[in-house]
Amino acid sequence: MSSGKINLLGLPREQMEELFAEWGEKPFRARQVMKWIYARGQNDFEAMTDLAINLRERLGQVAEVRPPEILSRHDSIDGTVKWALRAGAEQAIEMVFIPEDSRGTLCISSQVGCALDCSFCSTGAQGFNRNLSSAEIAGQIWLARKELGAGASTADRVISNVVLMGMGEPLANYRAVVPAIKVMLDDYGFELSRRRVTLSTSGLVPQINKLAEDCNVALAVSLHAANDTLRDELVPINRRHPIKELLDACWSYARQYSNRQITFEYTMLEGVNDTVEHATQLARLLKNRPAKVNLIPFNPFPGTRYTRSPQATIDRFRQVLLDHGIITITRRTRGDDIDAACGQLAGKVNDRIRVRLGSKMISVSVQNQ
Secondary structure, eight states: OOOSSEEOTTOOHHHHHHHHHHTTOOHHHHHHHHIIIIISOOOOGGGOTTSOHHHHHHHHHHEEOOOOOEEEEEEOTTSOEEEEEEOSTTOEEEEEEEEOSSOEEEEOOSEEEOSSOOTTOHHHHTOEEEEOOHHHHHHHHHHHHHHHTOOSSGGGOSOOEEEEOSSSOGGGGHHHHHHHHHHHHOTTTTOOOGGGEEEEESOOHHHHHHHHHHOOOEEEEEOOOSSHHHHHHHOGGGGTSOHHHHHHHHHHHHHTSTTOOEEEEEEEBTTTSOSHHHHHHHHHHHTTSSEEEEEEEOOOOTTOOOOBOOHHHHHHHHHHHHHTTOEEEEOOOOSGGGTOSTTOOOOBOOSEEOOOTTSSSOOOOEEOO
């Protein structure tokens, strides 16, 4: 329940400075508070000892640093950690931390559920309830660092990479996602490199074009098919923005920044999109382009009609792409014993709105559970 106070989490620096100016404070005070919040992980204003006492008192009266509430935590045998976080009454989102030798990746959510209804994704099967606020998005990183015991200095940080690949379509929540990303990149925020923040989208073309103007981060595109007929079935938004339109936006995005590649995610579904012919079609689309491919072994969930392609099939598909000069890796499945693998995040989405964003006619109904 809201306290009525201003949640400072997720406010970009310019908004923080404007807020402090309204209180008659200098801009550097806002930057001091941001350092306390993000670099030191502090949410107690009284502990911010280099602030004047009257400012600390005022902050305590009108503001707060309130991350999402943890409902549960599950630890995988491979070191992956999944948290369920409260997102309102009877609602929950999930975030996942994936540790590796050279980096630690936090996968965060941007919506309660998802309206894109991709047929192979557990999140889409849950329906959609609402967008998360910028405080709820940035708050996931703040909370995970607390949970994982991340150090204050950049060198000590457990979380080196953040991917917006959890529940929801980030570009469908553009107004909250971009401010949260700005906090991730800010020297007074989480201080993440632009190359270490990745936004994954199913293909909202107008927002991809706008993102190129507003925010320089790595872009990953959930492609999953190399022809419109199949992608219409797997990723319904393709009916609104078909592959050619989507790829044109991707290449335009890549041209905005030097040495920028677009990552294309391709979930391997047995007997659906995994033949040599499919691989050849994909290679033709991406050849001589700033592209790399992540092949994702399908991760099953209750009620799905799909199965994972055999490893030999995935290897053969990958070799076709490599033979055409396309950088291709097969993503290692992590956290599947706690349902934390790619495509498995479901959370809890009640009073959900069923929306197919890819349909020509958008129909909405509310199911009370």
